[in-house]
Amino acid sequence: MVRAALLPALGAPLELTEIELPEPGPGRVRVKLAAAGVCHSDLSMTTGVLRAATPVVLGHEGAGTVVSVGEGLSTVRPGDRVVLNWAPACGHCHLCGLGEPWLCENQYAASVETYASLADGTELYPGLGVAAFAEETVVSERALIPLPEGVPLTSAALLGCAVLTGYGAVHNAAKVRAGESVVVYGLGGVGLAVLQSARIAGASPIIAVDVTPEKEELARRHGATDFLVADEQTAKAVRKLTGGHGADHAFECVGRGSTIRAAWSATRRGGRTTVVGIGGKEDMVSFSALEVFHFARTLTACVYGNSDPVRDLPVLAEHVRAGRLDLESLITDRITLDEIPAAFERMAAGRGGRSLVIF
Ligand code: APR
Numbered sequence: 001m002v003r004a005a006l007l008p009a010l011g012a013p014l015e016l017t018e019i020e021l022p023e024p025g026p027g028r029v030r031v032k033l034a035a036a037g038v039c040h041s042d043l044s045m046t047t048g049v050l051r052a053a054t055p056v057v058l059g060h061e062g063a064g065t066v067v068s069v070g071e072g073l074s075t076v077r078p079g080d081r082v083v084l085n086w087a088p089a090c091g092h093c094h095l096c097g098l099g100e101p102w103l104c105e106n107q108y109a110a111s112v113e114t115y116a117s118l119a120d121g122t123e124l125y126p127g128l129g130v131a132a133f134a135e136e137t138v139v140s141e142r143a144l145i146p147l148p149e150g151v152p153l154t155s156a157a158l159l160g161c162a163v164l165t166g167y168g169a170v171h172n173a174a175k176v177r178a179g180e181s182v183v184v185y186g187l188g189g190v191g192l193a194v195l196q197s198a199r200i201a202g203a204s205p206i207i208a209v210d211v212t213p214e215k216e217e218l219a220r221r222h223g224a225t226d227f228l229v230a231d232e233q234t235a236k237a238v239r240k241l242t243g244g245h246g247a248d249h250a251f252e253c254v255g256r257g258s259t260i261r262a263a264w265s266a267t268r269r270g271g272r273t274t275v276v277g278i279g280g281k282e283d284m285v286s287f288s289a290l291e292v293f294h295f296a297r298t299l300t301a302c303v304y305g306n307s308d309p310v311r312d313l314p315v316l317a318e319h320v321r322a323g324r325l326d327l328e329s330l331i332t333d334r335i336t337l338d339e340i341p342a343a344f345e346r347m348a349a350g351r352g353g354r355s356l357v358i359f
């Protein structure tokens with residue numbers, strides 16, 4: 001039995017409970033979590049903005065060590081340090097074949113199959129296939145990314161969602177170049193990772209925008225050259241900071257129609273907006289036909305930073321070792337499993353950076 005934070009049903013409070021994990025079958029691996037980050041997507045699953053099969057053990061940003069492996073599996077061994085991948089690519093679908101594994105048609109397959117149970121036999125689903133809010137989990141070997149040396153196992157958890165996503169949004173999706181101007185809407189774990197990644201790219205200026213004025217200090221520490229409190233004047237202020245043009249790149253890290261629209265409006269003619277946040281099904285965004293033509297901007301989303309995690313993690317690890325990527329300062333709260341509801345409250349109020357569950 002291992003301890004886990006369970007969402008019994010949509011809208012219900014999280015429950016701390018003991019769960020029973022099966023021994024890993026063929027192709028599967030049991031992992032002991034060292035740490036798990038609390039992401040807004042976890043909160044969105046409790047509110048129903050994102051759908052998850054329930055009862056579900058949430059948590060999809062984690063790192064740990066391999067405990068045991070299923071029969072015949074040779075890709076990893078007990079003791080290996082791994083980061084968990086919430087969008088593992090199957091390698092054989094149409095989109096994997098096109099070289100876009102982050103859009104794999106089977107990436108959510110694991111999240112709709114039960115993986116563990118309660119003492120009374122109730123079957124449980126793994127949040128995004130990972131179920132990192134538990135002392136241990138069992139996942140497919142495809143959901144493991146080997147963690148290179150030189151990165152502490154606890155802060156490595158953040159690589160599994162916020163940092164792969166944020167770094168990939170800047171470097172894989174938007175392909176920001178040195179000297180380009182960047183504006184980032186929403187400064188949670190994901191937005192802060194985007195700021196650091198823009199700094200690595202040599203972007204300038206790097207303008208951070210949030211509704212919460214208290215985020216300014218955090219934003220500047222992560223690479224922002226300027227900070228704006230979001231209001232109706234934000235696009236105008238961004239133009240002022242970019243020679244009257246608007247930003248070359250905007251990144252939306254909130255997950256709302258209104259901020260997608262605001263980010264788009266803050267870019268220059270021909271600029272690019274990369275949507276990183278995940279919004280609701282009924283949350284609409286609108287553009288006039290004339291402005292779509294006139295501004296000739298690009299609006300695109302990215303999934304998991306358009307990353308190939310096995311290819312990209314060594315790059316991130318090198319940035320960490322060289323001191324360019326600071327995982328530690330993304331973590332503003334180190335918590336226990338019981339404290340996840342409080343982390344959700346901080347998040348809903350727009351306070352802090354990442355909360356990290358330390359096991
Ligand atoms: N304009 C600017 N910032 C805003 C706005 C707004 N209208 N509304 C909220 N924010 C800020 C919050 O104050 C907070 O700082 O957006 C930030 C969101 O941070 P977190 O809640 O910590 O979210 P995070 O985990 O970073 O995820 C961001 O990416 O993966 C997705 O589902 C996730 O949509 C979410 C987004």
Ligand code: ZN
Nearest residue numbers: 039041161162
């Ligand atoms: Zn996430």
